[in-house]
Amino acid sequence: MRALAAGLVLAAATACSGGADRTGPVRLWAFGREGEVVRELVPELERRHPGLKVEVQQIPWTAAHEKLLTGFVGREMPDVAQMGNTWIPEMAALDAIEPLDARVAASDSVKADDYYQGIWETNVLDGVLYGVPWYVDTRLVFYRSDLLAAAGVPELPKSWSGWRAAMEAVKRTGGSGHYGLLLPTNEWAQPVTLAVSAGAGLLSDGGRHGAFRAPEFRRAAEFFVGLYRDGLAPPLANSQVANLYQQMAAGEFAMYVTGPWNLGEFRRRLPASLQGSWATAPLPAPDGMPWPGVSLAGGSSLVVFRSSPRKEAAWKVVEFLSEPATQKRFWALCGDLPARRSAWDEPALAGDARTASFRLQLEHVRATPKVPEWEQIAAKVWERLEPVARGAKGLDATLASLDADVDAILEKRRWLLDRKAAEAPK
Amino acid sequence: MRGLSAWRAREAKAGLLLVAPGLLLLVTFLALPVLASLVLSLTDFDLYAVGDPSAARVVGLRNYARLLHDPVFWKALGNTFFFVLVGGPLTVSLSLGAALLLNHKLVRFAGLFRTIYFAPVVTTLVAVAAVWKYLYHPRFGLLNAALGLVGIPAIDWLGDPHWAMPAIVLMAAWKNFGANMIIFVAGLKAIPESLHEAARIDGAGAIQRFRLITVPLLAPTFLFVGLTTTIGYFQLFAEPYVMSGGDGGPMNATLSVALFMYKQGFRWWSIGSAAAIAFVLFAVILGATLLQRRLQKGSEA
Numbered sequence: 001m002r003a004l005a006a007g008l009v010l011a012a013a014t015a016c017s018g019g020a021d022r023t024g025p026v027r028l029w030a031f032g033r034e035g036e037v038v039r040e041l042v043p044e045l046e047r048r049h050p051g052l053k054v055e056v057q058q059i060p061w062t063a064a065h066e067k068l069l070t071g072f073v074g075r076e077m078p079d080v081a082q083m084g085n086t087w088i089p090e091m092a093a094l095d096a097i098e099p100l101d102a103r104v105a106a107s108d109s110v111k112a113d114d115y116y117q118g119i120w121e122t123n124v125l126d127g128v129l130y131g132v133p134w135y136v137d138t139r140l141v142f143y144r145s146d147l148l149a150a151a152g153v154p155e156l157p158k159s160w161s162g163w164r165a166a167m168e169a170v171k172r173t174g175g176s177g178h179y180g181l182l183l184p185t186n187e188w189a190q191p192v193t194l195a196v197s198a199g200a201g202l203l204s205d206g207g208r209h210g211a212f213r214a215p216e217f218r219r220a221a222e223f224f225v226g227l228y229r230d231g232l233a234p235p236l237a238n239s240q241v242a243n244l245y246q247q248m249a250a251g252e253f254a255m256y257v258t259g260p261w262n263l264g265e266f267r268r269r270l271p272a273s274l275q276g277s278w279a280t281a282p283l284p285a286p287d288g289m290p291w292p293g294v295s296l297a298g299g300s301s302l303v304v305f306r307s308s309p310r311k312e313a314a315w316k317v318v319e320f321l322s323e324p325a326t327q328k329r330f331w332a333l334c335g336d337l338p339a340r341r342s343a344w345d346e347p348a349l350a351g352d353a354r355t356a357s358f359r360l361q362l363e364h365v366r367a368t369p370k371v372p373e374w375e376q377i378a379a380k381v382w383e384r385l386e387p388v389a390r391g392a393k394g395l396d397a398t399l400a401s402l403d404a405d406v407d408a409i410l411e412k413r414r415w416l417l418d419r420k421a422a423e424a425p426k
Numbered sequence: 427m428r429g430l431s432a433w434r435a436r437e438a439k440a441g442l443l444l445v446a447p448g449l450l451l452l453v454t455f456l457a458l459p460v461l462a463s464l465v466l467s468l469t470d471f472d473l474y475a476v477g478d479p480s481a482a483r484v485v486g487l488r489n490y491a492r493l494l495h496d497p498v499f500w501k502a503l504g505n506t507f508f509f510v511l512v513g514g515p516l517t518v519s520l521s522l523g524a525a526l527l528l529n530h531k532l533v534r535f536a537g538l539f540r541t542i543y544f545a546p547v548v549t550t551l552v553a554v555a556a557v558w559k560y561l562y563h564p565r566f567g568l569l570n571a572a573l574g575l576v577g578i579p580a581i582d583w584l585g586d587p588h589w590a591m592p593a594i595v596l597m598a599a600w601k602n603f604g605a606n607m608i609i610f611v612a613g614l615k616a617i618p619e620s621l622h623e624a625a626r627i628d629g630a631g632a633i634q635r636f637r638l639i640t641v642p643l644l645a646p647t648f649l650f651v652g653l654t655t656t657i658g659y660f661q662l663f664a665e666p667y668v669m670s671g672g673d674g675g676p677m678n679a680t681l682s683v684a685l686f687m688y689k690q691g692f693r694w695w696s697i698g699s700a701a702a703i704a705f706v707l708f709a710v711i712l713g714a715t716l717l718q719r720r721l722q723k724g725s726e727a
Contacts, residue, residue: 094476094477240676243565372474
């Protein structure tokens, strides 16, 4: 096995090229719309640091993950890159990215305490910092305030029981074909967001085992499947919602738990007559827990690669993109929410009630478990819960088999952790 | 005698020398990679091993055992069989039908139609998929508009788990029937016109002539077309990949074995498990091919 793997690595090494010279431009990988917009920020950076050249490569989101991994295998990594913060554990496991604690400590512009704590935490693994948050994503409730008001609900309730009652009221007033909440069945973030709101740890023993039988997860799962079972949310996948905005405008769904990218979309795509009739609010919390409910810490960070011969220059790029002024400009260009609290004093951000909900929610976010296997685990959550939502299976048996699935996925991780522990004393 | 065997040995050596370049290529680019993936399928080579090769363990047949207990694998296998068993005959019948039409003496502009029917085969799948996505659109799609005219309510072709695979079958049949059609046309052209004439004189009708002359004489063409279509359809990948955004959704309804393998390998980086899927798929295709050959040989005799 070793020989074969060594062969693979050798083949990869011979394919290696470029990057060895220290004076070349800093190569920055950025994804999707961000990759397009960051180009507009580069001239200012180059003006401030004469001699620093930045080469931006834009990669579509759908290809980004694969490109990072094949880039690693083929030793064709950039110097600095945008990184979805759920990918950081994987890149750290590969030892592909550089710890940044020392650089942050010495930096005049990157200040840890200016960042939303839950977001910052997504970049810290075993006490080591691997990335600096660039922009943030989290989910909260978008809703048709007029429909809620017509159903006798003046504002979005703050507890789960109130939330559910609001869905029931909206459904009653709307009649058939109308639902309280859109809860796409293929978005693992939906049940997982409810689970972190309920305080579920998701994994236990430092990511060695699944913790889906824990009472916190059970509580969230029960709430989640109940919404489908009782007809408050339609059992639809994203792809079955032909036109979200039209259907939202027609009142088919009164609420949707979604992220900041929909701020712009709702403004553009809902008809002008409805522009005064939609609002956002932080997540309701499970009864007996403090409001607002906790949401998921999403977004992208900036990382520096270990293989880079230009780490100093790469760090300058990170520092520049992290400056509050740059963050504000970035927000103005593409609508991505700034990761730094001080960038939120921008009047257009702070003064808009819909955006301000995000500001409050961002103080209450938590990272998904920081293990490379997380996405694979997340995909299992709905796979297992779906028959429960249809009423075909019981919840307890399902949660037990979910834990069994997840324990099987994490077997390799447990073995590696044990091996590491055994090697440590030497 | 000795002279003869020495000559034979020399001959054999020369022969070996002549096939050597071909053999070398075959071993380097086919046998070695296949062997390497067989070895990989017996390990748990994964993301961790990409970073640190010592993290790979030999696990024997565990990857295979795990597959057998994975409901998603069975779902993918079921989807693939559905595609082969429904899509295969559909494509072959479409091809044969089109070939018969084109071969008819009364058809004018046969060359033009042949080109038109063949066009989808050479069109890029991604472009085709983009157009078909519009056709399948639940509200604004042409297909649902046509169904609406005869009073059939709109179908959510790609969103509804029950309809997604039939939608893929339909698109694949349209995209692929042209290739087989060309082969059938060639097969039909090879049937001497005199046989049809003789049968006609003996009083055979069109259906009888088709059943007793065209079908038996096309048997070798059928075998070839049947086998290549089956093998190709078992490897179903690009159609669901493009139509479902690489996911095999909704709810794994369009997940094929090859797409499942791709997801295991390049989405989760479980390389060992992906290699095992490749060998299972190989075994399935080999089995299906042998079965089909036996059946068709049997019906010939």
